[in-house]
Every structure is written in C-alpha cells, then in structure tokens.
Amino acid sequence: MNSPYSGESASPYSSDQSIGVPSPPTVVAAFNRPYDAIHHDGPYINILEQPQSKFRFRYKSEMVGTHGQLKADRAEKNRAAFPTVKLSKWNSGPAVIRLTLYTAEDNINQRKRHVHELSGKNCNKETGICEVVVDEKSDYTAVFQNLGIIHIAKRDTREIIKQRKLEELMTLARVRKPHHSNEEIRRSITPTDLKKIDEEAEEEAKSMDLNKVVLRFQAFQYDKNIESYRPITLPVDSDVVFNLKNATTGELKIVRMSACSAPCTGGTEIWLLVEKVRRNNVHIKFFELDENDREVWKAYGEFADADVHHQYAIVFRTPRYRVTNLSTSVRVKVQLERPTDKDTSEALDFTYLPDSLKRPRINLENTLEEGKPHFSDLPPAKRFNISSYTNEAIDLSNNSKLPLVFVNS
Amino acid sequence: MNSPYSGESASPYSSDQSIGVPSPPTVVAAFNRPYDAIHHDGPYINILEQPQSKFRFRYKSEMVGTHGQLKADRAEKNRAAFPTVKLSKWNSGPAVIRLTLYTAEDNINQRKRHVHELSGKNCNKETGICEVVVDEKSDYTAVFQNLGIIHIAKRDTREIIKQRKLEELMTLARVRKPHHSNEEIRRSITPTDLKKIDEEAEEEAKSMDLNKVVLRFQAFQYDKNIESYRPITLPVDSDVVFNLKNATTGELKIVRMSACSAPCTGGTEIWLLVEKVRRNNVHIKFFELDENDREVWKAYGEFADADVHHQYAIVFRTPRYRVTNLSTSVRVKVQLERPTDKDTSEALDFTYLPDSLKRPRINLENTLEEGKPHFSDLPPAKRFNISSYTNEAIDLSNNSKLPLVFVNS
DNA sequence: GGGGAATCCCC
DNA sequence: GGGGATTCCCC
Missing domain, CATH: 2.60.40.340 (Rel homology domain (RHD), DNA-binding domain)
Structure with a gap:
C-alpha cells in the first residue's frame, strides 16, 4: 500500500475522480x-x-x-x-x-x-x-x-x-x-x-x-x-x-486546369493539377449560385481512383449541367472538396456551353491561327494564381467563337 | 612511434602504397x-x-x-x-x-x-x-x-x-x-x-x-x-x-498523355502525367527513326520549370516537325529523357498531322457524338500501360477523320 | 516559405 | 510491389 492514491484519497485512476475538471492538468x-x-x-x-x-x-x-x-x-x-x-x-x-x-x-x-x-x-x-x-x-x-x-x-x-x-x-x-x-x-x-x-x-x-x-x-x-x-x-x-503540410488537413488548391469551359451535356475530359490530395478523399464539385449567393445546383466531376495521379493531378469528366438545352452559355464554379473535413479549395469560374449539336454548321477555313495552342477545343489552359484566375473562364455567348470537336466522318 | 605503419613498413596512408591493388580490402x-x-x-x-x-x-x-x-x-x-x-x-x-x-x-x-x-x-x-x-x-x-x-x-x-x-x-x-x-x-x-x-x-x-x-x-x-x-x-x-525509388536514377515513365497527335507546325499544348521526375533534369524528346531504326530527326518539347507540377506532371508544347507542309500524317516517337544519365523512358507513338490551314473546309454538322470525350481536338487521352500503348497513336492519313481546332470567327 | 529528398510504414 | 506518410534538409 505504497500508492499515494490508496486508502481514502481518490486515485486519479479510480472512477472516483476529483471534481469536474474539464481537462487533465498540465505538467506545470x-x-x-x-x-x-x-x-x-x-x-x-x-x-x-x-x-x-x-x-x-x-x-x-x-x-x-x-x-x-x-x-x-x-x-x-x-x-x-x-x-x-x-x-x-x-x-x-x-x-x-x-x-x-x-x-x-x-x-x-x-x-x-x-x-x-x-x-x-x-x-x-x-x-x-x-x-x-x-x-x-x-x-x-x-x-x-x-x-x-x-x-x-x-x-x-x-x-x-x-x-x-x-x-x-x-x-x-x-x-x-x-x-x-x-x-x-x-x-x-x-x-x-x-x-x-x-x-x-x-x-x-x-x-x-x-x-x-x-x-x-x-x-x-x-x-x-x-x-x-x-x-x-x-x-x-x-x-x-x-x-498545412499534410494531405488530410492541408490547403486544397487547383493549380491549373486544362479547360475552363465545356458543353452542358457533360462528359468532357478535363485535367487538373492540384496540391497534395488523397485519392479517396477528394471530390470535384461544380455548383451554381443565384443572385443571393445561394447554391441552386451542384454536381460532381467523375473519375476513378486511377485517374488521380499520385497526389498532384486528376483527370475527370465534367458532370452534365442541370439544363442541356442552353441557348447561351452559363457561368458556374468548380472547386475541390474534401469529404473528411468538408473543406474546399477556392472556387474557379467554369462555363457551360450550349450543346454543339444544336449549333449551325460552321466554316473551318482560315480559322486556325498559327502557333496558337492546339491542345483543346476550349480556350488554352491557363496557369492560375490567386490574383488572376477568377476571370479566366470564357463566355462564348456573345461572340462567334465555337468549340469544335473531333470529327467522325 | 606506436603506429604499425611507422618505420620501414609502408603505412596504408602514405603515398607508398602496396602493390597495384585496384580496390581496398573489405572487412572480411x-x-x-x-x-x-x-x-x-x-x-x-x-x-x-x-x-x-x-x-x-x-x-x-x-x-x-x-x-x-x-x-x-x-x-x-x-x-x-x-x-x-x-x-x-x-x-x-x-x-x-x-x-x-x-x-x-x-x-x-x-x-x-x-x-x-x-x-x-x-x-x-x-x-x-x-x-x-x-x-x-x-x-x-x-x-x-x-x-x-x-x-x-x-x-x-x-x-x-x-x-x-x-x-x-x-x-x-x-x-x-x-x-x-x-x-x-x-x-x-x-x-x-x-x-x-x-x-x-x-x-x-x-x-x-x-x-x-x-x-x-x-x-x-x-x-x-x-x-x-x-x-x-x-x-x-x-x-x-x-x-528505383529515386528521382535521379529511377525509371522514367510517361503514365498518361493528353494527346498523341498534333499539327506538324508545333506549339500544341500537351499534358503528361509522369513518374517522379526532377524539374531540371528531364526533357521531352520527339524523334523519328528510318527503316533501319536510325534516328533521322529529333526535337524537344518546350516547357518552363513552372510547367513541371511537383514531380508528376508536365505541361509542354510540341516542337515543330522537320517538315511543315505535310500532305499526310507522320508517325514519330516521344519519350522522356534524363540529361544526367542519358536514360530514357519507353517511347510512345506520336503522330504529326498536316497543317490544318492547308486542309479543305469540312462539315461539322452531325459529327459530334454525344458522350464522347470532348477534351481535345485530338483523340481522347488514353491510359497507357506497357502492353497497350504502343499502338495508340492515330494515323489519320488513310481515313476521313479530321482534327478540328478552336475556331476564331 | 516552400519543394522535395530521405526515411519509414503499411495496404 | 508499390504508394504515400513522416521526417528532414536546403534553396
């Protein structure tokens, strides 16, 4: 019976704890x-x-x-x-x-x-x-x-x-x-x-x-x-x-996006470069806000585990927009979302385009500018940084630019 | 004078080394x-x-x-x-x-x-x-x-x-x-x-x-x-x-490429997912072999340090092909190359396309397949693996498929 | 401030 | 066999 906690004084390890202390004492x-x-x-x-x-x-x-x-x-x-x-x-x-x-x-x-x-x-x-x-x-x-x-x-x-x-x-x-x-x-x-x-x-x-x-x-x-x-x-x-230096609690960030617009019908392949994410702990959220900044629509990009390359790149397909008979393009937002803590990255602009099937035929001749990036039917991928990316998505509704696609005949 | 190597016997640390031993002895x-x-x-x-x-x-x-x-x-x-x-x-x-x-x-x-x-x-x-x-x-x-x-x-x-x-x-x-x-x-x-x-x-x-x-x-x-x-x-x-587990000596590998063809005029933006590379120690080599597997042309993809995302992705622009007035597409190779040890990744097929400026007008109507990837004017990006990628590049010379590009009017 | 190398852990 | 977490180092 050598313990200071035997006998009448309550041992800190017995269930008979001292008065409602909300946390254990520190070493001090x-x-x-x-x-x-x-x-x-x-x-x-x-x-x-x-x-x-x-x-x-x-x-x-x-x-x-x-x-x-x-x-x-x-x-x-x-x-x-x-x-x-x-x-x-x-x-x-x-x-x-x-x-x-x-x-x-x-x-x-x-x-x-x-x-x-x-x-x-x-x-x-x-x-x-x-x-x-x-x-x-x-x-x-x-x-x-x-x-x-x-x-x-x-x-x-x-x-x-x-x-x-x-x-x-x-x-x-x-x-x-x-x-x-x-x-x-x-x-x-x-x-x-x-x-x-x-x-x-x-x-x-x-x-x-x-x-x-x-x-x-x-x-x-x-x-x-x-x-x-x-x-x-x-x-x-x-x-x-x-x-900050941890894939589970660190900052979510889209560093670069291969395209910032795509048809409202969805299914467009887009590549993202991102900061350290975890394969099973990241979603790509598309959403739309009304005038009062209330979320009126959301949907998620589609990708498999194998589409997350190490912790730094994701290849995904765009979700279909809530309406697919657009006559004019619609500006929405994209961001990364982490299920475990509901945290999100800054949201980037993204533009849903009218379904090209419903567009009139166009003339290809003399339309390719030499030396212009040729990667995508969409505007060239941009490097994003905090000060510049928010206005990068291109709204095609007011001009004659048209996305073209792989032609199959 | 306690050293075993003082006096007439040559110290292993004097310049007077024992007979031509090409390497020091081991502990055994x-x-x-x-x-x-x-x-x-x-x-x-x-x-x-x-x-x-x-x-x-x-x-x-x-x-x-x-x-x-x-x-x-x-x-x-x-x-x-x-x-x-x-x-x-x-x-x-x-x-x-x-x-x-x-x-x-x-x-x-x-x-x-x-x-x-x-x-x-x-x-x-x-x-x-x-x-x-x-x-x-x-x-x-x-x-x-x-x-x-x-x-x-x-x-x-x-x-x-x-x-x-x-x-x-x-x-x-x-x-x-x-x-x-x-x-x-x-x-x-x-x-x-x-x-x-x-x-x-x-x-x-x-x-x-x-x-x-x-x-x-x-x-x-x-x-x-x-x-x-x-x-x-x-x-x-x-x-x-x-x-193998080292960016300087490990295996170079292109895991995924956003496009495997582009116009011969160069400047097309392409995204690569790669295995651990070092920013300043990797090139993207395009090259062409003749019938005897002799290299008859090479050129390098263009990118800046900032285009290498961590050690796993590279966004680059294709080099111009040696000839830019192609009337038919040409099959070449792409691979990663590491300057320090001259090592290379397996080479992937890549197709240079005739300059679209020189192509006749085409008809877009009814050409977009719903649900088809829309990422690029080029065939959809493919996941590469050792057994399947070598035949992925698409040769457009013998059919009527045509690449389309961003239209600017 | 930040990227990545070195080391370690675990599916 | 391999990816990534953890720890450490250095521009």
Whole structure:
C-alpha cells in the first residue's frame, strides 16, 4: 500500500475522480487549482483575434533559421495581425496569460494537452508553453506574436505523454504528502500506477491527431498566500489550427486546369493539377449560385481512383449541367472538396456551353491561327494564381467563337 | 612511434602504397591476399546473367515482410532469372564465390566498398556480403537468388566507413605483428591514424552515391597451408544497379498523355502525367527513326520549370516537325529523357498531322457524338500501360477523320 | 516559405 | 510491389 492514491484519497485512476475538471492538468502542475475556485461571473478571457486556420507545423529539425509565425485568421494582406486575447472583468493588477496547445476533439471535454509545443518569444523551451504578462498598460490584452508550432515526431509522443503523466502523479503526491522527501514521493508510485500510465500514454499517443491543435488560453495571478500562481479564469480554446503540410488537413488548391469551359451535356475530359490530395478523399464539385449567393445546383466531376495521379493531378469528366438545352452559355464554379473535413479549395469560374449539336454548321477555313495552342477545343489552359484566375473562364455567348470537336466522318 | 605503419613498413596512408591493388580490402580481411598471387591466364569469373538495371533498394526499416528479389536483367516475363556467374578454367575442387557491393564510379579503379548491404539467402547479416559455394556438380556456376539491396541511411554511412577502415587497419597490424595481443594491436593505432581515418570516412561518405551499386564477384579457395581463404580470380563487377525509388536514377515513365497527335507546325499544348521526375533534369524528346531504326530527326518539347507540377506532371508544347507542309500524317516517337544519365523512358507513338490551314473546309454538322470525350481536338487521352500503348497513336492519313481546332470567327 | 529528398510504414 | 506518410534538409 505504497500508492499515494490508496486508502481514502481518490486515485486519479479510480472512477472516483476529483471534481469536474474539464481537462487533465498540465505538467506545470502548480498552476492547476480546482476550477470551482473561479467565480463564474468573474474575470474571463475572450479571443480578439483567432489564429489562422492553416499553418505549417515544423519539426524540431526544422527549427534552424526562421519560417514565419502563426498569424491571425483575418490578417490583412499588408499589415499582419496575430492571435490576441483580452482579460476582461479584471482589475486586480498584472496577470499572466498562459497559452498551451491542446488536442482538437469536437467535444471540448475530451481535449487533452497536445504533445506539440509552441516556440518563439515568451515560450518556455522545456514545456512548449507560452506566457505573456498583461496589465492596465496593455489594456489586459495579450498579443501572441512570433509563435511557431513544433511538430513532435510521432515516435516520441508516447514517451512524452508518459513522462507528463508521471510528473502529474508526483505533483499530486507532493500536494497530498507535503512533508515527504522527493525520494519518498518517487517510491510512493506503485508498479500498478506505472502500468496504468503506460497504457494510457500508449492509447493517448495512438489517438492523438498530430495535424490539428487548438490554442488554450487561461489567465493566472500570483498568489502570495500560496506562493504560486492560481487561475483567475476558465480556459478558453481557439479555433482549430490545421497543419498545412499534410494531405488530410492541408490547403486544397487547383493549380491549373486544362479547360475552363465545356458543353452542358457533360462528359468532357478535363485535367487538373492540384496540391497534395488523397485519392479517396477528394471530390470535384461544380455548383451554381443565384443572385443571393445561394447554391441552386451542384454536381460532381467523375473519375476513378486511377485517374488521380499520385497526389498532384486528376483527370475527370465534367458532370452534365442541370439544363442541356442552353441557348447561351452559363457561368458556374468548380472547386475541390474534401469529404473528411468538408473543406474546399477556392472556387474557379467554369462555363457551360450550349450543346454543339444544336449549333449551325460552321466554316473551318482560315480559322486556325498559327502557333496558337492546339491542345483543346476550349480556350488554352491557363496557369492560375490567386490574383488572376477568377476571370479566366470564357463566355462564348456573345461572340462567334465555337468549340469544335473531333470529327467522325 | 606506436603506429604499425611507422618505420620501414609502408603505412596504408602514405603515398607508398602496396602493390597495384585496384580496390581496398573489405572487412572480411582474411580473404584479401595480394592479387599478384593470381595467374592472369588462370581461373576467372564471367557473368552469365547481369542483374536488372533498376531495383528498389530497401531501408533496414523495410526489411519486415518480403519485397521481391534482384532478378537478372533479361528475365523473361514468366520465368524469372537471377544474377549468375561462372567460375571458369578451374577444376581444383569447391570454391567460394563472394559477392560484395561496390560503388559505381565509371573508373573501376576508383570504386570502393559500398555501405549498402546484401540481404537474403547466403548473405552474412553482419557484413552484408553474400557467398555461394560452387563445385563440379553446379558446373562451377553460382546463381544469386533471393538478393535484396539494403539501403543504409545516409546518417549512418560515415560511422560505418570509419569502423571498416579501423578494422582494416587492425587486421593489417595483426598481419604484421602476429604475436601481439589484441590490446597491443589496438593501442598501436595512433591518434594520427584515427584522424586520417576520420577524414577519409567523412570524404568517402560524402561522395558515395547511395542510389547506385555494382555487384563485385570474386572466387576464393580454402587454403589449408594458411588456414584461410585465398582469392583464385580477379574481381569482376556487374553492370550498375540503380535504385528505383529515386528521382535521379529511377525509371522514367510517361503514365498518361493528353494527346498523341498534333499539327506538324508545333506549339500544341500537351499534358503528361509522369513518374517522379526532377524539374531540371528531364526533357521531352520527339524523334523519328528510318527503316533501319536510325534516328533521322529529333526535337524537344518546350516547357518552363513552372510547367513541371511537383514531380508528376508536365505541361509542354510540341516542337515543330522537320517538315511543315505535310500532305499526310507522320508517325514519330516521344519519350522522356534524363540529361544526367542519358536514360530514357519507353517511347510512345506520336503522330504529326498536316497543317490544318492547308486542309479543305469540312462539315461539322452531325459529327459530334454525344458522350464522347470532348477534351481535345485530338483523340481522347488514353491510359497507357506497357502492353497497350504502343499502338495508340492515330494515323489519320488513310481515313476521313479530321482534327478540328478552336475556331476564331 | 516552400519543394522535395530521405526515411519509414503499411495496404 | 508499390504508394504515400513522416521526417528532414536546403534553396
């Protein structure tokens, strides 16, 4: 009966858990006091600037040189903004706002301390935790500039989680047996405790998504009575930050499209160059918006697994437009869509053309311009970039250009 | 003066090298006797089956499960063949044929023991060296089945080379001071020797190409007099084996082509899906052979760096054909070409069409087949595979099919 | 900031 | 046998 958790005190591993703690304590255990000490009409943190949604996590091996910081979600083109929080309903002097990475489960109560770490100014290199002091001068506002997210290698996660859990356990033991020596505290942890920690760490490591984090903010004040920090607000989580360098969470993007118009009857083969997609986790969505930007029609490009070349190109056929007896062309949109997270790429313009079968005969003579691209019956493929592609689709309804096709007699 | 190489005996690190040894000894040092003991009109090894030119090297971490063996270069579709050598002009009983990986410098005299190892039956797990006994029964022929090439991680190469050099040095010292204890031998190696080894290992590691090896074969016989093996042939190197999983040495391949014909005037945009290429190390070669398979014309597709999408797609424009007043279409070939090693992909058929400007007008009416691909004025893009693509290019000279183009009025 | 090389994992 | 995920490196 060596365990600090045997007898009347509840073991953290028994079902008899301590009061409704929404998340386990971090390794900085002195910070963690029961939340019920917090008045719910008292001070709180609100997030003035959410972090950007996509950001490239960097491995420790990449921490040489500089690679850009986490910015605010709606940072302006020119003037960068950064994640920012404000401590409200508080005027009892300086406070510390602590920022820790947590996992991104939908259910906030399931979130755990993440193995990934924060890097940059105000960040503790040991813990990967960032702290900023706020006071009246700063209007109790903390701007987290210069943040990086350190991607801990998968192979290291288990051991890290295990060590943290061990720390927790020892801290708890120290709290309960304040007069014991470190040696005694260490010895008070039983093999059963260790086994439990091991199993939990294994399970947690396996289920931890290394490509998503949230920023968890909480405010603390130094309390002279207990000679340590105590929380003065509940924790608040930011929106999810996704790892940009990952096919499951990275940015969807159409880099180049072989044609941006095709007959409304569908079935036209089009080639796309795209950024890292996953074969079974990408759709090509055609859709149409009304004047109020409401989606009035959608359909998906058709392709097989084999039409996705590595993670960078897709050869597909256009879907039939909702109407096939067009007399004039119709402008719609195309975008990539990722089923797993419903994320989409920026939408490109696409033009559905009247069915050529219903067009009058035309004269081919003297119509080929020498040196003009000859790839397609449609306007030449364009290189797209953010600033130029939105107006590339060609509307043929007001001129005499006609698409031609392979002639079969 | 502790070094085994001080005084009158030549240090392996002085310029006064021992007799014309074309390559350094391996760690299996007992095997290595001066080659001048070999009669040059005596026994020799010849290679009956060269190894295949491209093979995927596997990391140690991939050594779980099975991943296929190194086969002979011209293994039949159905019946696999394996690298095979024969010991000739020898009839003095069983011999050992040793197979060791060496680097693949053009100049054979610069080749060194490679850090990569061989795996499989008859291979020593410590040394990565493979040995097979041949005798009259086997017609002195060794078939190396079940060979794998283990890709040693770059970060480990320096230390491995260093350890081998140390072994060599110790072995040499033992030979020269046969009555010294191991401890004495070890102490006889000076800091200067060690420094030299370190520098050499560093240099060798840096210059070693981890994506190429040759198989070096040599025959040995057990000699009762010296109680060890002595070589009975000179070593013989196989053709180079390239690592298949590498953009610089891997197989060049056109997986899919958006069109396999275009006007002889050139400038047609065509999209290629390819296997791992390097932006600055790939050309698209069009060429024509005469009846005797002599190349009578060649030209290259035009594209910029930015037209290579990651390592898997290239958007380029066709070169102008050597004649632009064709009255009938001409069949040529296209292939990828890699400047650094002059390697090429399999060549696909491509058809140059008469300049459409010179074609008579045609009638478009009733010529579009519903549901037919509409991507291009050219035949629909085809998925290529080894067995089917060679006949895909369409020759339009003998029928009434006509390519149409974007009409500009 | 970003692409791709090197290494590892798994269908 | 092969594709791609993971980690690392470098322009």
